[in-house]
Amino acid sequence: MSYRKLFAPIILVIFLLSLVPTSLSAPSQGQLKIIGSAWILAPAVAQTSTGMIGSATNISVFVTEGWGDVYVSTYSLTQEDFQGAATAAARVVTRLLGLNFSNYNYYFKVQGDAVIIGGPSAGVAMSIAVYSALTGKPINRSVTVTGMISPDGTVGPVGGVYEKAQAVAQAGAKIFLVPPGQSIVTQYQTVVKRIGPFRYYTTQPVVINLTDYAHKNWGLRVVEVTTLTDALYYFFGVKIPASYTTAPYLSSDAIKIIDKVRSQLTQIAQRELNEAYTKVNASRLTSVGKSTLNSYLDRYAKSYLSRASTRDVSSISLLTSSIAISRWIKLLVDYYSNVQLDQQVQAISDQITATIDELSNKAPRNVLELNILTLSIDKTVQALKLYNESANMWNTDPSTALQNIAFSSALIDEAKAWSNGLQAGVLPDSSQVAATYISVARSTWPYIYSVLSEAGGDLTLIDSSQIYYTLATSLYSSKKPLFAAIAAARSIALAEAAMLYFQAQASGKDPYTEVSRKNAMAVASTYPDMIASIYYLNQSSGAELQDRLAYLKLSSQLGELVQDLLKTINLKETVQQPKQGESTTPSQPSQTPSAPSNPQPSKNIGDWIQDILLKISLAFENLVNWIRKILGL
Incomplete structure (x- = not known):
């Protein structure tokens, strides 16, 4: 298989351009200026009667002036995510080059031996083609690549790496770029075992270091790449310099605001925790229910409150969580005590609406x-999402719905605390x-x-x-x-x-x-x-x-x-942000993001057990309420 055989001159764009409405953003002559074009061979896999084999797919692209449309034309069938992969490739490259994605149109043409072509595995290859079309830099034809392109420019895993490596080696490639971790592949070999006149066929997994195997058997160098910028070096010899990054800087004014928000939320969290303890202990819940809810308050609401003692901005999310959990426990007590919650829920809805209106005028x-x-x-948008979700799940999972309502309310408190001085x-x-x-x-x-x-x-x-x-x-x-x-x-x-x-x-x-x-x-x-x-x-x-x-x-x-x-x-x-090497004065202290001294802990086995105990306790309270209703208590 040769590059010359697979490459077909691209004339499709001329027809496409004749169909473009000139009223949108076309030049006065009624035509769109062609910015550039490029083509690349992207390795693919095809299903045969004997299994998967590697093949090569020709992907070409024309870039013109335009308004951000992405078109795909193909001889083979394409999976539904091909359009998304092409769009992601164009967006990643234009952002990397500092260009406006919406100022161009992108016309992709796909031709290959595979009957069905999947888009994700060709994502990086399409990005390389777009980069070449926009910059005019020629593609190094001795290099090929497989991998998904994520919207942030990182390279994701794909299938059939062994078969693709074999195909590109046969096509004359010298370097094959693969996603992280995929230079080690597992192949399945057929093993024949004779027992008397019979033959038994089994398959056994074999782990292959493709870096060594491809070099020894095909003369192919296999290299793992993590980002598109890594791939650009091999295709174009381009090294994107790492921009100098100073430590994020917070002024004394910013730190004062953080302290004020933390102080305000600390007061709310302490008040809500005290009210939650009081409400649980004064309720008609069983002793099992009271013990479980108090334990939950100790483990989470009280713990988060004590952990939020630092001046770091990350402590604020702990305080919000503490407030939310205390309010959730209070709502659970009301719910299992048959208290009507309409007014409480409506009050939270009104708070969200009022906060949206208030922030719209800052x-x-x-x-x-x-x-x-x-x-x-x-924070307000998060609150709105959680509130809407609580309404949708009320009939099926009232406990989680109440949890969402409580967190929605706490997020509104945080939003208001932040915006008080605006x-x-x-x-x-x-x-x-x-x-x-x-x-x-x-x-x-x-x-x-x-x-x-x-x-x-x-x-x-x-x-x-x-x-x-x-x-x-x-x-x-x-x-x-x-x-x-x-x-x-x-x-x-x-x-x-x-x-x-x-x-x-x-x-x-x-x-x-x-x-x-x-x-x-x-x-x-x-x-x-x-x-x-x-x-x-x-x-x-x-x-x-x-x-x-x-x-x-x-x-x-x-x-x-x-x-x-x-x-x-x-x-x-x-x-003004301090320059490199310049010391900051005490009146403008620098606060660099780092690991909080008391980060919000991840879920562990104790948390899962606590959640299970809470669910069992709430189920028990449901049973007790049912019995009380039957007995008229």
Whole structure:
């Protein structure tokens, strides 16, 4: 198989351009200017009667002026996620080059021997082609690559790596780039065993170090790459320099606000905890129920309150959790005491509505206040999501519904604590920023959902991503563009985290946390007082892998959203960030995100046992209530 045989000149774009409406953003001549074109061979696998074999797929791309449309034409059938992979590739490359994705159209043409071509495994290859088309740099034809491209530019696992390596070696490639952890592959060999006149065929797994095997048998060098920038070096000799990142900086004004929020929430948390203990002990619950609920308060609400003694911004989430758990226990006592909850639930709904209206009329004067407003709205959006979910699950799981209501209420308290010092005013229109983030979310979560559902990955984060996307569109329709932008940013962040978690689980390696942490650190240090980013960066310390990736992605997305808003809103920096090597004065202390001294603990066996005991206790209270009703007590 040769490159010449597979490569076909691309003329399809001429026909496509003739169909483009010139009224959208075309030049005055009625034609779209061609920016560039490129082609690349992407390894694939094809099913035959004897098993899987490697093959090569020709992917070509034309890039023109445009408005962010992505078109795919193919001779073979493509899986539904191919369009999403092509869009992700174009977005990743334009962001890397500092270009606006929406200023171009991307026309992909796919031709190969495989009857059905899957998009994810060609994601990095498509990114290489787009990079070549946009920069004009020629592709090194001795290099090939396989791997998914995540929206953050990391490389994800694929199947059939052994077969693909064999195919590209036969096609003349010298270097084969694979995802992290996939230079070690497992193949199944057929073993024949004779017993008398009979033959028994069995298969045995054989672990192969593809780096050694491919070099010795095919003269092929196999290299693992973690990010698209790693791959660019092999294809173009391009080294993307690591940008210098200073420690995220908080001014004395920012630290005062953090202290004020922490103090206010500490008072609320202590009051709620005392009320919860009192309510449990004074209730008609059984002694078993009282003991279980008091134990739950001790283990979580009281523990979180005591852990939140540091001045670190990460302590605030512990206080919010403490408030929520105390309120949940109080709601459970009322529920199992047959107290009507309509007024309490309606009051929380009214609080959410009032907070949305209040935050819609805040006008930040500087970077610090924009971050405070962003974080306040972020908490309100979370509260709105949880409240809506509680309504949907009330009939099937009232205990969890009450938990969501309690956390929704606590998040509103945190949002109000953050926003207390913001001045009233009119925020400049953020509709365009919101529309952009919703557009990115619309293409991101369906693509990742398709990949994970097909591969059997964990859908927890991607399900939340879909909910936040739906919420973003609803808020946008309700003329709440900044709320919509933040909900969309959450959707993007959780979708990206879902993909990275799947990649780490599938490959058995986790280079993604460090990449995500560096990205979050870079965003958090762009301006002084990037509290919205620093908040989740700190919260990632001590969290389990799935939550850690989610927090790091939230840190990056909310920080990038603040940067995008600053491009449309003329605000001043609160303070000048210290230069490299410059010491800070006591009046402007630097606070670098680090592992909190008392991080919120991950779930352990004791937590699971506590949850089980609580469920058993609540079930017992249900039984007791039923008996009381029968006896008329």
